[in-house]
Structure formats: C-alpha cells, structure tokens
Amino acid sequence: MSHRVCPWWVGYFLASPLRRLVHNPTTILRPFVSEGMTVVEPGPGMGFFTMELARLVGRPGRVVAIDVQPKMLMELRRRAGKARLLDRIDARQGPGDGMGLDDLKGQADFVLAFAVVHELPGIERFFAEVSTVLKPGRRLLLAEPHFQVSAREFAATLQIADQNGFLVDSRPAIQWTRSAVLVRV
Numbered sequence: 001m002s003h004r005v006c007p008w009w010v011g012y013f014l015a016s017p018l019r020r021l022v023h024n025p026t027t028i029l030r031p032f033v034s035e036g037m038t039v040v041e042p043g044p045g046m047g048f049f050t051m052e053l054a055r056l057v058g059r060p061g062r063v064v065a066i067d068v069q070p071k072m073l074m075e076l077r078r079r080a081g082k083a084r085l086l087d088r089i090d091a092r093q094g095p096g097d098g099m100g101l102d103d104l105k106g107q108a109d110f111v112l113a114f115a116v117v118h119e120l121p122g123i124e125r126f127f128a129e130v131s132t133v134l135k136p137g138r139r140l141l142l143a144e145p146h147f148q149v150s151a152r153e154f155a156a157t158l159q160i161a162d163q164n165g166f167l168v169d170s171r172p173a174i175q176w177t178r179s180a181v182l183v184r185v
C-alpha cells in the first residue's frame with residue numbers, strides 16, 4: 001500500500017457537507033455509538049465523522065481524535081467549536097509512527113478508522129495499539145477507499161487484524177469503500 005499521507009488541503013473536500021450524499025455519518029455510526037462512550041478516531045482529517053461521533057457520545061462521552069497533520073487538527077477544532085462540541089473532543093497530534101494511545105489502555109468502547117489505515121507506516125503496529133485501547137468484545141469499524149486499496153490488500157489487512165486479536169463481525173456495505181466491523185476478542 002502507498003503509505004502516503006493525504007495532503008492537508010484534501011481535508012476540506014473530505015469534510016464537505018456534499019459528502020453526506022455518499023457517506024451519511026449518522027447512518028454509518030449510529031449502530032456502534034451511544035451516549036457516554038469513549039470513542040477513538042485515528043486519522044480524523046478535518047472531522048467529517050468526528051462531529052457526529054461527538055453528538056452521539058453526548059456530554060458524558062468523549063472522542064479522542066488523533067491526526068499527524070496539525071492543519072487537519074486546527075480545522076477540526078474550529079469546526080467543533082462552531083458546533084459547540086469541542087468540550088467532548090480531545091484532538092491530538094499523533095507521533096506519526098504510532099497513535100500515542102498509552103493513556104487510553106482498555107478504555108475505548110469503539111474505534112473508527114475511516115480511510116486511514118492504508119496511509120499508516122505500520123499496519124501491524126496500528127492493530128496492536130488499537131487492541132490495547134479497545135475493551136474486549138468492543139468493535140472497530142474499518143473502512144478503506146476502494147480506489148486506493150485493492151480487494152487483495154484489504155484481505156491482507158484483515159489478516160493482520162486477525163493476528164492481533166480481531167475477528168470479523170460483519171462486512172457493512174459503505175459506498176466507495178471496502179469495510180469490515182472487527183471485534184476485539
């Protein structure tokens with residue numbers, strides 16, 4: 001896979017309201033997220049999904065969004081402030097070679113990894129790290145863009161997930177993606 005980080009300015013397109021015609025965040029996320037949850041979102045970009053995650057976890061919940069690009073995080077925080085959701089979003093800059101999630105061990109109820117895993121330098125490390133933060137029995141929604149990640153590459157990613165303690169629970173149909181819901185055993 002490419003491991004090329006998407007340019008920061010692409011973040012504006014990804015966070016455009018027009019994208020809702022293809023990816024409705026409420027429809028995609030509501031089956032997984034409820035009030036009070038702690039949700040981790042690696043690679044949030046400018047927060048297209050983060051805002052809906054924050055609405056769904058409500059005031060008692062929190063969303064930890066980790067991106068490697070400061071410009072993505074700056075715009076995410078701006079949008080969250082405007083939507084009055086910043087109080088429940090912890091937007092962090094990640095170290096790049098990992099997610100820097102040591103303080104969240106065993107605390108996450110749900111992880112969303114949307115269009116990010118193919119950009120990471122180490123997929124094994126990603127799943128190993130996520131398996132330490134996710135509570136047993138809880139789910140990770142993995143979605144990769146189908147025009148950037150082939151069926152074969154996605155199958156290889158699922159195999160790495162399996163080796164790190166994740167089972168495939170379902171394969172949701174999300175437009176323009178190859179997706180899987182993984183359960184941390």
Ligand SMILES: C[S@@+](CC[C@H](N)C(=O)[O-])C[C@H]1O[C@@H](n2cnc3c(N)ncnc32)[C@H](O)[C@@H]1O
Pocket residue numbers: 005006011014015042043044045046047048049066067068069072094095096097098099113114115116119120121
């Ligand atoms: C294609 S964008 C997807 C953004 C968002 N998930 C969405 O679907 O709109 C990928 C995001 O992952 C971030 N990213 C890439 N490598 C990363 C890393 N090593 N750690 C954290 N974030 C990373 C990029 O900066 C970018 O914001």
